[in-house]
Amino acid sequence: MLKNLLVTALLFSTTIVIAQKDFEKSLDSIQTLDDVTIFFKKNNTVKGKVIVFNEEKHKTRMAEDILNMGLGSKKYFKDAPQKTYYKVIEKNEIPYYRVSCVYIDGRKRSIKDVNIIRNQVIAKYQDGYRFTDLAKQFSMDNTAKQGGDLGWFTNGDLHPEFERQVIEGDYRKDDIFKIDIPDISAYYVVLITHDKRLIKESKVLKVTEPRK
The missing domain is CATH 3.10.50.40 (Chitinase A; domain 3)
Structure with a gap:
């Protein structure tokens, strides 16, 4: 019985890891704002939006970190209870x-x-x-x-x-x-x-x- 439970738990954790990798892979494919629109059409249960960070208007440590990220790069912040990713779609000097x-x-x-x-x-x-x-x-x-x-x-x-x-x-x-x-x-x-x-x-x- 214990052996079966351990196998089930292992399979469950493996499924989660694979799902996480698939999700990150889908984020890696996003390069433009048009890609963002397509992503949300395909993943209508995913919560997200495009936001603009401005070095003059946003002075938080998180904003500073994001503004220093390269084009196309992503990072996540462990916002309980779910992992939240930030991916840079465009960088400009306005x-x-x-x-x-x-x-x-x-x-x-x-x-x-x-x-x-x-x-x-x-x-x-x-x-x-x-x-x-x-x-x-x-x-x-x-x-x-x-x-x-x-x-x-x-x-x-x-x-x-x-x-x-x-x-x-x-x-x-x-x-x-x-x-x-x-x-x-x-x-x-x-x-x-x-x-x-x-x-x-x-x-x-x-x-x-x-x-x-």
């Missing part, structure tokens, strides 16, 4: 921009008042007032709470016209200027707070090994 702004709502202020306020903001800044204080005083949206800081952004994160004028304007750090978007009644004073940066990003497949 141009990012950082500005602070004062937003004036053209639906609540006349164009005359908009321009008076914006000229006042620019004049005060050039006289030595801190832009963060000016944003807290004059800005008419939630960014006022953080002194107008929009954080790091790249193409596709903000309103297209706002991005276009920042990106194509050939501005440098500490330049201050106006942006008008009449279609949405949005009027800005914008300060370039950082020069353009190439920031490392990795698109990573996070997938949990299915239970056996």
